[in-house]
Amino acid sequence: MNGGKPGVDRDRREGLLALATALRPELHRYCARLMGSVIDGEDVVQDTFARAFVAPDELCAVPQLRPWLFRIAHNRALDLLRSRATRVAEPIEAALEIVDDSKADAVETLMRKEAIETAVSRFAELPVAQRSVIILKDVLDEPLAEIAALLGISVDAVKAHLSRGRARLREINARTDPFPDARIASANVVRYINLFNQRDWDGLRALLAEDVRLQQSMHPPRSGAADVGMFFTIYAKSEGLWLKPAWVEGREVIAVFEHRAAPKPTHFMWLEWREGRISFIRDYRYVGYVADDARLVLASDVRSSGHGTKL
Structure with a gap:
């Protein structure tokens, strides 16, 4: 398939990869609603890309990229729905x-x-x-x-x-009531947010478990306190970011605002804890479209910066 024109194939492959990346928000709009969750929807999108591009050279043989990606995402979502026994029979x-x-x-x-x-x-x-x-x-x-x-x-x-x-x-x-009630933020999340808003990066690194894992869409996963600690180094370069505790889909999350007075968050992250230490971070910084579809409710907690606002 690459015989004679490797440069042409490489250019086509890179062009298709760029087009596929541009399709991610649209794929997420479909998968999130199909799964009934913006978080599960992004997991399907991530898995779709992992499955579709395991052999990038095969991209050159794909006649129409968009329907091909949607078909992979659709089938993957149905597999997950069946495995969770949530599929409802059609009359x-x-x-x-x-x-x-x-x-x-x-x-x-x-x-x-x-x-x-x-x-x-x-x-x-x-x-x-x-x-x-x-x-x-x-x-x-x-x-x-x-x-x-x-x-x-x-x-x-x-x-x-x-x-x-x-x-x-x-x-x-x-x-259906359009919004859930605001909830109170947990002590762990409040502690994390206060350290972040104070720019206490060493204090945040001290919260990491030795086997902590970090997952960010479109980026390789990180594991271990030393490697995941780089996560805060990257955030330290973004001045003005402000965190507030929030809830989405029944999950306690952390809303990330471009600055303290910003009307809506650019993205969110969620953490898992083990004995007071962070064992897992899922960050949606590079896929802001996930927050666009999220019904996110700021937590009501006087100890933090949240005001119970519904977004």
């Missing part, structure tokens, strides 16, 4: 409910707006087929024929799932 009668093509454009626009504004976690209440079709059509604006090709079903089946899914999503949105 057979749904195939009889075909969406009316004669509906006005204004109604279609309203449907799309509702889907886009729906919290990521609520999509998990839909059967998987309805979930996939709603996301692809109403969130990503994919043509019906391309949705059918990706899911391996007919266009009429796509229309059926779309009709049933939209109706269910309206019911879900009508009965």
Whole structure:
């Protein structure tokens, strides 16, 4: 495959890698809603890239990169959903409910707006087929024929799932409280945030367990206190960053703001603790799109900088 024109193949491969990276936010919008979690959605995206580019030279043989990546991500997400026993069976009668093509454009626009504004976690209440079709059509604006090709079903089946899914999503949105209540931050997280906001990097390194691990999307993982300690050296170069305790999807996280008065965070991180020491850090600094879809609630804790604000 590389015979005669290695430079051309290398340029094409690098171009495809750059294009694939540019597709990450769109892939995440799909995977997060399919999984019902911005965190799980990014795990699927990360796994998709690991699987897709294990042999970069094979990229040159990929006819259409975007549908190829979406198919890998879709199949990986379904594997995870099945393994967690969360997949809901699609009623057979749904195939009889075909969406009316004669509906006005204004109604279609309203449907799309509702889907886009729906919290990521609520999509998990839909059967998987309805979930996939709603996301692809109403969130990503994919043509019906391309949705059918990706899911391996007919266009009429796509229309059926779309009709049933939209109706269910309206019911879900009508009965679901839009935001969870603010919670109180844990002592460990408050300690971490206060040390960070005071720029006490040595104090933060002292919190690391010897076998601590660090994971950042698009970067190789780090392990061990010495290597992970470099994490704070990198953050020390970014002046003005301000941390606040927060919650997302029932998980205590740390919201990272560009400066103390910034209206919304650029990203977030979450920590795991063992006997008062940090054993794991998951940082989303390089994939800010994860925070864009997150329903993040600042913790209410007078000992820290959080004010209970809902973002």
